[in-house]
Amino acid sequence: MQTVRLEKIKKQSYAWQESLRALRTNLQFCGDDKKVILFTSAMPDEGKSTVVVELARSLTESGKKVLVIDTDMRKSVLAGRLRVKVNKGELLGLSHYLSGQRPAGEVLYGTDVSGLFMVFAGPTVPNPTEILEKEYFQRLIEFGRETFDYVLIDTAPLGAAIDAALIAKKCDGAVLVVEQKRAGRRLLQGVIRQLELSEVKILGVVLNKVKKGFHGYGSYYGQYGIDNKGRGE
Template sequence: MAVLETSRNKKVLLKKTEEYFNAIRTNIQLSGENIKVVAITSVQSNEGKSTTSASLAAAYARAGYKTVLVDADIRNSVMSGFFKPKTKITGLTDYLAGTTDLSQGLCDTDIPNLTVIEAGKISPNPTALLQSKNFENLLATLRRYFDYVIVDCAPLGMVIDAAIIAQKCDAVLTVAEAGKIKRKALQKVKEQLEQTGTLFLGVILNKFDTKLEKYGSYGAYGAYGNYGNYGKK
């Protein structure tokens, strides 16, 4: 009986999580019909940006959109294992370095409509790869063949990669862990992203305890789906 109850609770939790990301997907779509390529970053590591990227990509795919998730956190990828590749594939760094064709890095997943490009081998010069013409060509190609492109980036509070990537995207989001990230650090990341000239959609507050009645220091951010209002008076 206890096992059945645990399973039921897990299903409820998964359903709620799916609803959250459906709401985020809808908010992004309402932010502009031309937003097709979205970058996602965070201030620090372990805030849940990769899980958020994967969940958002899955939300688009489950809604019937042809979606590709690009693991561009090529310094410290944690995306491997999120999905089950149907075939052995190469990674993003292999393509950017010019050692393989893009078609060899496209991986179908067990989620219909969802394709993944994994990070690949660790590069000795990741910044140069992301600044290369190959990366720009990659996004241009994916834009033509997919309805939506979700790009998981390295934490901007640690390395500059996300700002480089954001310049080539239509919009960018930041994931912040509730109770962990200081407002000042988040504000700095927001300003860096805005300087790229790419539309900053806002902050996704992650790992927030919904049982709490108050948001505490995150009161200005709100919960999931509160885009574009951070920092406004």
């Protein structure tokens, strides 16, 4: 297995670090049966990938072994954002594995963050929804479940593609990332409805990119859903 170096993708302000720790703590209190967690949002750029990677990093600081899977094979920017470089060959990803071109072991990368492992999205494919429904993906998740303490799944926004709702069926819980003041109520309700239809438990909401003066918090977790099966208002 190759190891890659990851660049920080968010300036670590004190408020941001505090919020991440709160998010990590809340996730851990959701119970150890919540291992495979999906992260989605209504729209692109609300901060899913940032939250997923930084939360993963934070979990490793408390000794957890974490796998991040980037399933956004439509417009994946994560590997680029983290400035990932491989020593030899091309950077392989989920699309190589799901299309049957590479075994899982070859698309799994260790990182310079001890305990953090990644499966990047790989090259864009014309049929992401279709290949995500394959048995291969289920197997990758099962492997992750057996091998890691947490599997955090980064997805394409639900407002743009159905992928996240399909993946949600295989997850123990879902977290919705919402950029403050951006996603409209109607769109958000649609996303929540889709997640409910996939019968995943909505663990909470991360309110991201919060403007200064809003309690100083960069993200907030568990606004609704922790105990009410996601039917919060």
